Amino acid sequence: MGHLFSKSLAIAIAALVSISTLAKAEDMSVGLASPDFVISGGFGYTWLKGNELVYASGNRISHLTWETKAPVVTLSANGEFYNDWTISGNAVFGFNGDSHMVDYDWLAGDYAFDNWTDRSIHPDTRLDKYINLDVALGRNFTLNDAVIVNLHGGLKYTNVKSTAYGGSFVYTDSDFRDDIGNFAADQKGITFEQRYPGIFIGTEAKIKHAQWTLTGLARAGVTIGATDTDHHWVTGRRYEDKYGPIPFLSLGAEAAYQVSDNAQFTFGANFEQFFRNKGDTLEYNIASGRQKDGPFKDGAGMDFRSITLSAGLKLAF
Numbered sequence: 001m002g003h004l005f006s007k008s009l010a011i012a013i014a015a016l017v018s019i020s021t022l023a024k025a026e027d028m029s030v031g032l033a034s035p036d037f038v039i040s041g042g043f044g045y046t047w048l049k050g051n052e053l054v055y056a057s058g059n060r061i062s063h064l065t066w067e068t069k070a071p072v073v074t075l076s077a078n079g080e081f082y083n084d085w086t087i088s089g090n091a092v093f094g095f096n097g098d099s100h101m102v103d104y105d106w107l108a109g110d111y112a113f114d115n116w117t118d119r120s121i122h123p124d125t126r127l128d129k130y131i132n133l134d135v136a137l138g139r140n141f142t143l144n145d146a147v148i149v150n151l152h153g154g155l156k157y158t159n160v161k162s163t164a165y166g167g168s169f170v171y172t173d174s175d176f177r178d179d180i181g182n183f184a185a186d187q188k189g190i191t192f193e194q195r196y197p198g199i200f201i202g203t204e205a206k207i208k209h210a211q212w213t214l215t216g217l218a219r220a221g222v223t224i225g226a227t228d229t230d231h232h233w234v235t236g237r238r239y240e241d242k243y244g245p246i247p248f249l250s251l252g253a254e255a256a257y258q259v260s261d262n263a264q265f266t267f268g269a270n271f272e273q274f275f276r277n278k279g280d281t282l283e284y285n286i287a288s289g290r291q292k293d294g295p296f297k298d299g300a301g302m303d304f305r306s307i308t309l310s311a312g313l314k315l316a317f
Helices: 002-026
Strands: 037-056 059-081 085-094 098-105 118-142 147-165 168-171 179-182 188-209 212-223 227-232 237-243 247-260 263-285 291-316
Touching: 037 085, 037 118, 037 188, 037 263, 059 118, 059 147, 059 188, 059 291, 085 147, 098 147, 118 188, 147 291, 188 247, 188 291, 212 263, 237 291
Parallel strands: none
Antiparallel strands: 037 059, 037 291, 059 085, 059 098, 085 118, 098 118, 118 147, 118 168, 147 188, 168 179, 188 212, 188 227, 212 247, 227 237, 237 263, 247 263, 263 291
């Protein structure tokens, strides 16, 4: 995890430096004190929730909920070049935190939620990684001295991976929910990873008043080639799921307080939702890597939501 986080952070910083170079080369102005380039960094906290589903003959037979609360590092950069055109990039990295997973199964032909046959609860669930990246190209439109609107489009990538260890279970063996017990505390149970590459269009509005700048952001998009991977370590099975287009929505708000000509303290909130969709499944043997079964059309489903609060420092150059 540490190596992956360091590598991802290095890539993000390199991208921000590249944006800075491009912006300065054009010698234009935007934002704080009419700078060529604005960069910001900060820390925050995020709440993540992902749903993982398995279907058979159109019926939901398994539903896993993955929830995480974790600290994050945030980085962003924005530059203006040539007649109000802009380029921007954002990066969020999550690590450690407090996670929890619950796994429900319906194996008796009754698919009402409360009539699950098997359930396992995993309080020791660990966030392996959370990465949220985007880059956008847009254009500023100045409405008056206090209001600027930016229309833009771009690319994004969201990746979240968690592993559940230990926990307790209630299974149906001979009778309904008759098998009750616990897994070994350090036993690796399930690892689930979601990947959401996508494209989006959006708008951002900035309103300046005295020493404050208020910003609102709205984006809508669709994924291209979204996938997930599900490792069931106890049974030695790996499931690879591929999805068609998944719509997503991003909303953000920021309040920035001017502390000098080139610096602001910022307070922000962001919401992101990838809506539920079904995908096709292939099953593999973990040890051999060989395919065991599939493809199962519409055999899987997933969705993902994040809410992030952050504070940071924004510098203009």
